[in-house]
Amino acid sequence: MSAAEEVVAEGHQAVEAVPKRAMTLGTGTSLVVLAALLIVPMFVKNFIIFQMTMLLIYGLAVLALNILTGGSGQFSLGQSAFYAVGAYTTAVLMEHFNVNYALTLPTAGVICFAVGFLFGKPALRLSGVYLALATFALATAMPQLLKLNVLEHWTGGVQGLIVTKPDAPFGIPLSQDTWFYYFTLAIVLAIYIFSVNLLRSRSGRAFMAIRDNEIAASAMGVDVALYKTLAFGVSAGITGVAGSLGAIAVQFVAPDSFTFTLAISLFLGMVVGGVGWLPGSIVGAAFIIFVPNIAEGISKGLSGAVFGVLLFLVIYLVPHGARQVALLSQNLLPRRTKD
Amino acid sequence: MELFTNQVLAGIATGAIYACMALAVVMIYQAIDHLNFAQGEMAMFSTFISWQLMQWGVSYWAAFLITLAFSFVAGIAIERILFKPLAKAPVLTNVAGFIALFAIINSSAGLIWDFTIKQYPTPFGSAPFLGSQLISTHQAGMIGVTVLLLLGLYFFFQYTRIGLAMRAAASVPESARLVGINTSWMIALGWGMATAIGSIAGMLIAPVVFLEPNMMGGVLIYGFAAAVLGGLSSPFGAVVGGFLVGVFENLAGTYIPGVGNELKLPIALALIISVLVVKPAGLFGRHIVKRV
Numbered sequence: 001m002s003a004a005e006e007v008v009a010e011g012h013q014a015v016e017a018v019p020k021r022a023m024t025l026g027t028g029t030s031l032v033v034l035a036a037l038l039i040v041p042m043f044v045k046n047f048i049i050f051q052m053t054m055l056l057i058y059g060l061a062v063l064a065l066n067i068l069t070g071g072s073g074q075f076s077l078g079q080s081a082f083y084a085v086g087a088y089t090t091a092v093l094m095e096h097f098n099v100n101y102a103l104t105l106p107t108a109g110v111i112c113f114a115v116g117f118l119f120g121k122p123a124l125r126l127s128g129v130y131l132a133l134a135t136f137a138l139a140t141a142m143p144q145l146l147k148l149n150v151l152e153h154w155t156g157g158v159q160g161l162i163v164t165k166p167d168a169p170f171g172i173p174l175s176q177d178t179w180f181y182y183f184t185l186a187i188v189l190a191i192y193i194f195s196v197n198l199l200r201s202r203s204g205r206a207f208m209a210i211r212d213n214e215i216a217a218s219a220m221g222v223d224v225a226l227y228k229t230l231a232f233g234v235s236a237g238i239t240g241v242a243g244s245l246g247a248i249a250v251q252f253v254a255p256d257s258f259t260f261t262l263a264i265s266l267f268l269g270m271v272v273g274g275v276g277w278l279p280g281s282i283v284g285a286a287f288i289i290f291v292p293n294i295a296e297g298i299s300k301g302l303s304g305a306v307f308g309v310l311l312f313l314v315i316y317l318v319p320h321g322a323r324q325v326a327l328l329s330q331n332l333l334p335r336r337t338k339d
Numbered sequence: 340m341e342l343f344t345n346q347v348l349a350g351i352a353t354g355a356i357y358a359c360m361a362l363a364v365v366m367i368y369q370a371i372d373h374l375n376f377a378q379g380e381m382a383m384f385s386t387f388i389s390w391q392l393m394q395w396g397v398s399y400w401a402a403f404l405i406t407l408a409f410s411f412v413a414g415i416a417i418e419r420i421l422f423k424p425l426a427k428a429p430v431l432t433n434v435a436g437f438i439a440l441f442a443i444i445n446s447s448a449g450l451i452w453d454f455t456i457k458q459y460p461t462p463f464g465s466a467p468f469l470g471s472q473l474i475s476t477h478q479a480g481m482i483g484v485t486v487l488l489l490l491g492l493y494f495f496f497q498y499t500r501i502g503l504a505m506r507a508a509a510s511v512p513e514s515a516r517l518v519g520i521n522t523s524w525m526i527a528l529g530w531g532m533a534t535a536i537g538s539i540a541g542m543l544i545a546p547v548v549f550l551e552p553n554m555m556g557g558v559l560i561y562g563f564a565a566a567v568l569g570g571l572s573s574p575f576g577a578v579v580g581g582f583l584v585g586v587f588e589n590l591a592g593t594y595i596p597g598v599g600n601e602l603k604l605p606i607a608l609a610l611i612i613s614v615l616v617v618k619p620a621g622l623f624g625r626h627i628v629k630r631v
Contacts, residue, residue, distance in 0.1 A: 075434060077376075122616040129374045130615060132434055133567065136376060137560050137611050141604040260556075264438055271435045304446025311439035312421065315432050 033279075034189075041181050049177045050249065051289065056181075056188045057245045058285035062269040063195060063278060064238035070276025071199055072231035073211025078119075078135030079266045081142040082112045082236040084258035086243025088146065091161040091253045092154050101166045101248055105187065108244035109237045116236020120229040139263040146255035160254025163247050184245050191238055195278060198234070207231050261304075268307060272314055274323030283322040345474075346589045352478035353547075354585020355485035359540035360562025361569065361577035362492075363533040368571050369509040370529035371426070373433045377440035378537050379559030381417075383552060384444050385410040385538030386545050387452050390459060399462045403542060407535050414534025418527045448552040459545035481543045488539060489578060492532075496574075505529060560607045561588065568614050570624020580622065584610065 037056075041049050065079050089108040093099040099107075119138065147158055155161065165176045172179065198204050206227045209217035218224045247253045265288040272287045273280025287310075295306035318324045360378065367375045375381075385406050392402035421440065425433055463480030496502040507515040508525035516522050540562075541555065548554045565584040569576025584607075591606055614621065 069431065075431065077434070077438070122612050129368075129372075129430065129571075130567075130619070132376075133374055133563055134608075134612055134615060137563065137604075137608040140556060140560055141608040144604045264442060267435070267438060271431075275431060302446060302450055304442040305450070308439040308441070308443030308446070311435055311442070315428075315435050315439075316424065319428070319432060 030279075033282075037185055041178055046175060046177045049175075049181050053177070053181045053184050053249050054246070055282065055285050055289055056184045057242050057249060058266070058269060058288060059282040060188050060191060060245070061239050061242040061266050062273060062281040062284045062288075063192065064235045064242065065266055065270045066273070066276065066278060066281055067195055067199070067207075067238070068231050068235035069270060070278075071204065071211065072207035072228060074228060074231060075132040076135040076232075076235065077132055077260075077263050077267060078138035078142075079235075079239050080258045080260065080262035081135075081138045082116055082239040083243035083246065083262060083266075084142050084146060084253075084255075085115055086112050086240030087247035087253045087258070088155060088161075088243075089240070090244030090247045091163050094163055094248075095161055096154065102183075105241050105244050108240045112240025112243070113233045113237030115240075117229055117233035119236070120232030135263075136260075139260045143255040143259055146258070155255075158255060160252060160257075163251045163253065165248060165251050180249060184249070187241065187245065191241065192278065195238070199278075203227065203230065264307075268311055271311065272321050274321030274326075277321070277323035277326075280322040280326075342593065343590075346593045347586055348474045349478060350586035350589035351582055352474065352481045352585070353544075353588065354565075354582035355481045356540045356544045356558060356581075357561045357565045357584050358578045358581025359485060359488070359536050359543075360558055361565035361581045362489075362574055363537040363540070364562055364566045365569075365571060365574050365577040366529050366533040366536070368566070369574070370526040371422070371433075373430070373437070374563070374571075375533070376434070376437040376559075377444060378533070378562070379555030380441050380444040380448075381410070381414070381534055382537035382541035382558075383555045384448050385413075385534070386459070386541035386550060386554075387448055389538075389542055390457065390545075390550055391452075393460065399460060403462075406538055406542065410534040410538035411531040414531040415527045417534075418530035422530075423523070423527075445552055452552070454552055457550040459542075459550045461546040465546075477546060484539065484543060488536065492536075492574075501528075557603055557607075560604055560611075561585075564607045564610045564614075566621075567611050568621055570621025572625050573621070573623040576621055576623030 037052075041052060044052075061079060061083055064082075065076060068074050068076055086108040089111050090101070090104040093104045093107060094101055119134075122134070146155055148155075165180065167176055167179070174182070199207070206217070206222045209220065209222050210224055210227055214224055250257075269281070269284030269288045271284070273282070273284030291306065291310065292303040295303035314321060320327075360382070363378050363382075364375060367373070367378070388409055389402045389406035392405055393399065397405070417440070422433070422436060425436055461477045461480070463476040465475045465477050467475060496506055504515070504520045505525045505528060507518070508520055508522040509529070512522045515525075540558070544558055545554065548558070561584055562581070565580035566577045567580070568584060569578065569580025571577075587610070588603070588606060592603075
């Protein structure tokens with residue numbers, strides 16, 4: 001270890017570059033998906049509506065991670081922590097202060113943005129592995145922080161808190177589940193549109209410049225530190241909103257629902273959906289919600305192994321996740337019609 | 340004063356385990372530039388293997404050696420089959436691979452041996468060491484085994500051809516290849532040794548934290564903290580970091596009010612973040628300059 005400094009060429013790229021155009025769906029496809037999301041709940045049972053709500057919520061959380069990783073090329077294995085902060089903010093505000101549920105969402109978003117921004121402050125010194133490491137530690141430490149005795153009065157300690165599900169307002173004849181589904185859908189859509197525009201904006205281009213080559217980006221005048229922290233904050237904020245929606249949907253928060261496993265799931269969702277492809281988030285969410293159910297049907301306790309094996313299959317066979325599958329099928333379709 | 344000495348000694352004993360974990364993490368980091376998030380789970384699985392062997396009537400030290408050999412081979416196999424194909428992939432893919440490995444090992448251990456907590460024997464007993472109340476024989480044993488291991492590794496890397504080849508492959512792979520070193524196999528060898536070192540950590544800590552599939556979670560975080568404190572590019576630093584972190588953890592638990600077992604992990608988190616903020620390269624790490 002005699003050399004004081006070591007010069008390395010940038011060998012490992014953090015994330016493969018995704019062209020900006022390839023990040024979203026075309027208008028036609030988007031409208032079809034939207035129509036399906038609007039109409040399907042009218043014809044299915046409450047349990048399925050609940051599952052669809054969870055699908056949207058996890059989709060939102062995966063989307064948040066996607067902005068961070070696919071957009072700015074930073075990693076986070078600690079999304080479960082921000083999700084937890086969001087969920088607890090809502091639960092505490094609703095149960096202890098009787099705040100309306102809709103108002104808790106922006107509060108959770110702002111608090112998580114602040115937490116993420118502050119956590120991202122040291123993170124701006126960290127590249128790839130170090131950031132993954134710090135967030136990994138955050139995710140592992142979060143349940144213990146939530147169980148702290150000092151906070152027990154507010155958080156309910158190990159027991160957690162029970163959250164009341166809101167009724168539909170203005171006497172709209174919808175069940176609680178259906179109402180909350182549409183409520184979630186509206187929020188998710190708004191955030192999705194915000195995210196798409198964010199990535200198309202000046203900030204989005206700055207994120208991507210940092211992702212592709214940090215040094216070149218700073219040479220072009222991008223404030224690397226600011227944008228890296230900003231990406232972290234935005235991602236944490238959106239995850240927080242997902243967390244508070246999740247708390248209302250599940251009607252319960254407890255420290256052990258927000259373990260490292262949740263962080264893995266969200267990370268997995270992003271990889272399966274395709275890093276940097278925003279619509280893939282919902283595919284990834286579907287994967288992390290339904291695959292464990294199937295796996296547990298095969299054998300209890302096996303779900304982790306099935307998760308892991310599938311993740312390996314994805315990174316070997318379709319490293320770009322659902323985006324790759326979507327592109328493949330897109331390329332196949334016109335050829336078939338020509339024949 | 341006696342409390343202080345006692346806590347420092349106990350800290351050195353757990354620090355020995357963190358040093359082993361940190362060393363395992365750093366060895367793989369040196370070889371492939373990635374952090375192995377599954378290191379703890381690999382150690383846990385090895386520990387279960389040794390437990391199973393003992394259940395079948397194998398004596399402690401025989402089980403210990405068989406487990407070492409098993410871990411060594413398993414580490415090489417994991418590198419050859421799963422991670423060699425990812426050598427040129429982006430960081431994200433590698434992180435995903437480690438997470439997948441984490442999930443697979445954790446859940447299969449749960450499936451094979453279930454999640455109930457098991458007693459794990461210690462070969463050293465738990466009587467007071469040399470009649471002193473300061474430290475138990477198991478803690479002394481933990482320190483002793485670690486020191487032996489570290490000496491062994493030091494001589495291996497410093498005075499054997501293959502140790503030299505491994506160091507060369509880790510620091511300048513291209514030049515190492517030019518002088519005829521099979522760098523690819525050196526990486527595999529590094530994986531095998533790291534896995535074996537991790538399994539020693541697992542078998543030594545198991546009597547303290549009890550055997551169960553999630554037992555290494557906290558230990559791994561402290562191992563990471565130790566590696567970061569010492570500097571990820573320095574095996575020596577990792578060891579020093581391990582002992583420092585162990586002592587720090589125990590002293591913080593004793594003297595800072597409100598910090599008990601329940602804050603164990605947040606302390607590690609705080610430690611990691613403060614080191615990264617104050618001295619990102621760690622105490623003994625090299626500062627790495629990037630070229631465009």
